[in-house]
Amino acid sequence: MIPTYRLPDANRTVKLARRPNGVPIPSDFEIINEPRPLLADAKILVRNLYLSADPVQRGWAANPDIMPIGSVMKSLAVGVIVESRLEGFREGELVYGHLGWSDYVVVSPEALLSHIPSPKVAAACYAGVLGMPGATAWLALNQIAPPQPGQSILVSTAAGAVGSVVGQIAHAAGAHVVGLTGSDEKATRCVDRFGYSAAYNYKSADLPPILAAAAPDGFNTYFDNTGGAILDHALRSMARHGRIIQCGTAATAVWNPPPTGWRPEREILTRVLSWTGFNIFDNAARFGEAIDALSVLLEAGKLQFDMDIETGFEAILPSLEKLFEGRNNGKSLVFIGEG
Numbered sequence: 482m483i484p485t486y487r488l489p490d491a492n493r494t495v496k497l498a499r500r501p502n503g504v505p506i507p508s509d510f511e512i513i514n515e516p517r518p519l520l521a522d523a524k525i526l527v528r529n530l531y532l533s534a535d536p537v538q539r540g541w542a543a544n545p546d547i548m549p550i551g552s553v554m555k556s557l558a559v560g561v562i563v564e565s566r567l568e569g570f571r572e573g574e575l576v577y578g579h580l581g582w583s584d585y586v587v588v589s590p591e592a593l594l595s596h597i598p599s600p601k602v603a604a605a606c607y608a609g610v611l612g613m614p615g616a617t618a619w620l621a622l623n624q625i626a627p628p629q630p631g632q633s634i635l636v637s638t639a640a641g642a643v644g645s646v647v648g649q650i651a652h653a654a655g656a657h658v659v660g661l662t663g664s665d666e667k668a669t670r671c672v673d674r675f676g677y678s679a680a681y682n683y684k685s686a687d688l689p690p691i692l693a694a695a696a697p698d699g700f701n702t703y704f705d706n707t708g709g710a711i712l713d714h715a716l717r718s719m720a721r722h723g724r725i726i727q728c729g730t731a732a733t734a735v736w737n738p739p740p741t742g743w744r745p746e747r748e749i750l751t752r753v754l755s756w757t758g759f760n761i762f763d764n765a766a767r768f769g770e771a772i773d774a775l776s777v778l779l780e781a782g783k784l785q786f787d788m789d790i791e792t793g794f795e796a797i798l799p800s801l802e803k804l805f806e807g808r809n810n811g812k813s814l815v816f817i818g819e820g
Contacts, residue, residue: 482600482601482602482603482604483530483561483573483575483600483604484530484604484816484818485818486528486530486561486818486819487818487819488528488563489517489584490517491514491515491516491517491584492514492515492516492517492518492583492584492585493512493513493514493515493583493584493794493817494512494513494514494515494553494581494582494583494584495510495511495512495553495554495582495583495797495798496510496511496512496513496551496552496553496554497509497510497542497548497549497550497551497552497554498510498511498550498551499550500542500543500545500550501539501542501543504539504802504805505538505539505542505801505802505805506802507798507799507802509542510554510798512794517584517585518585518586518587519587520564520565520566520587521566521587522566523566523567523589524566524567524587524588524589525562525564525565525566525567525570525576525587525588526562526563526564526565526585526586526587527560527561527562527563527576527580527585527586527587527588528560528561528562528563528584528585528818529558529559529560529580529581529583529584529585529586529817529818530558530559530560530561530604530816530817530818531558531559531560531604531605531608531790531814531815531816531817532556532558532582532797532814532815532817533556533557533558533608533612533613533812533813533814534556534797534800534801534803534804534809534813534814534815535556535557535613535804535813536729536731536804536805538554538555538556538801539805541555542554542555553581553582553583553586554581554582555579555581556579556580556581556582557577557578557579557580557594557608557612557613558577558578558580558581558582558608559575559576559577559604559605559607559608559612560575560576560577560580560586561573561574561575561576561604562574562575562576563585567589567590569596570590570596571598574596574597574598575595575596575597575598575600575604575607576588576593576595576596576597577593577594577595577597577607577608577612578592578593578594578595579592579593579594580592582797584794584817594612594613594616594765594768595607595611595612595768595769595772601776601780602776602779602780605788605790605814605816606779606786606788608812608814609642609786609788609811609812609814610646610775610779610784610786610812611772611775611776611779612772613761614641614642614643614646614812615646615771615772615775615786616761616764616768616771616772616775617643617728617759617761618643618644618646618647618650619646619650619771619774619775620759620761620764620767620768620770620771621647621704621726621728621759621761622647622650622651622702622704622726623650624759624764625724625726625757625759626701626702626704626724626726627654628650628651628654628655628656628702629654629655629656629701630654630655630656631655631656631657632651632656632657632701632702633656633657633659633695633696633698633699633700633701633702633720634651634656634657634658634659634700634701634702634703634704635659635660635661635692635695635696635700635702635703635704635715635718636648636651636658636659636660636661636677636703636704636706637660637661637662637683637703637704637705637706637707637711637712637715638661638662638663638706638707638729638731639660639661639662639667639668639671639675639677639680640660640662640667640668640670640671640675640680640787640810640811641662641706641811642786642811642812642813643706643728643729644660644662644704644706645671645674645675645785645786645787645811646775646784646786647704648660648671648675648676648677649675649676649784649785651676651702652675652676652677652678653676653783657678657696658676658677658678659677659678659679659680659681659692659695659696659700660672660675660677660679660680660681661680661681661683661688661711662680662681662682662683663682663683663684663807664682664684664807665682665685667680667682667810668680668681668682670787674785674787675785679695683711688711688714689714689717689718692714692715692718693718696718696720698720699718699719699720699721699723699752700715700718700719700720700723701720701723701724702723702724702725702726703715703716703718703719703723703724703725703726704726704728705725705726705727705728705729706728706729706731707729707730707731707732708727708729708730708731708732708733709730709732709733710732711732712732712745713742713743713745716745716748716749716752716754717748719748719752719754720752721752721753722752722753722754722755723752723754723755724754724755724756724757725754725755725756725757726757726759727756727757727758727759728758728759731805786811786812787810787811787812788811788812788814789803789809789810789811789812789813789814790814790815790816791813791814791815791816792815792816792819793815793816793817793819794815794817796815797815797817800813800814800815801813
């Protein structure tokens with residue numbers, strides 16, 4: 482299910498113009514028109530269709546070892562193969578992976594996370610629930626803290642691309658799932674759409690008594706996408722031998738110099754907590770396993786997922802701002818196949 486797209490003669494690219502100071506802003510980048518790239522042996526030429534905006538891009542743009550000034554903005558994307566010199570990859574098939582913010586890209590298989598010869602759902606899904614967000618939710622939760630019936634599980638950014646899937650997986654396992662999110666509307670969506678037992682707007686809620694009432698015996702698992710003050714409250718609300726999955730740190734814009742604040746060591750010690758970081762790109766070998774499992778649920782209508790899709794190359798930079806301001810409703814994508 483591939484949307485109609487055009488094959489422009491030129492290649493629009495978004496390049497890093499300067500190192501962001503905290504949250505990236507449009508002036509940190511420049512849009513440049515370049516010639517359409519030429520295909521090399523053992524590679525494929527991809528026409529990008531859906532470009533992804535993700536919190537991890539802040540870290541990529543801040544790291545000179547990952548992104549030198551002047552390089553194309555590193556990004557996940559879904560694209561269609563328009564020419565191939567790689568065995569097993571044919572024109573017209575979809576791919577998903579590190580394709581960058583551009584119309585075209587020439588890549589080798591190492592850049593790809595998924596190859597989709599015959600898509601069964603909308604192409605955009607392969608950048609969302611069947612892409613990095615869905616795989617992150619599935620693998621992080623099931624590897625580190627597999628949900629069990631009767632457990633209490635807390636999730637931050639609960640209506641987001643990762644958190645919404647975490648909530649549904651935990652709910653399906655019989656857990657009592659509580660979500661924290663940034664608006665009343667998103668909290669309502671968590672309960673009505675994503676299987677949460679309860680959800681709260683952390684910006685207006687008095688979290689200590691709310692969390693105590695939501696899980697009187699403490700939370701067995703906290704799936705953390707934010708860090709910051711929400712993590713502080715969660716640590717004080719954990720059950721003994723609870724597990725924390727550190728999947729994101731969106732609440733902190735700048736890490737140089739490292740921020741200092743409340744020390745969590747005593748809570749970790751006295752509650753005997755396990756605190757584990759998760760990076761999806763360290764688990765690429767299991768990506769297909771996660772997508773296969775999620776595909777079964779999605780095709781059966783048992784998995785809900787929101788996508789916030791803008792259209793037009795000019796929407797790429799505003800989409801990143803929108804993401805970091807929390808104004809997106811679901812996975813942030815930009816469709817650029819129209820021109």
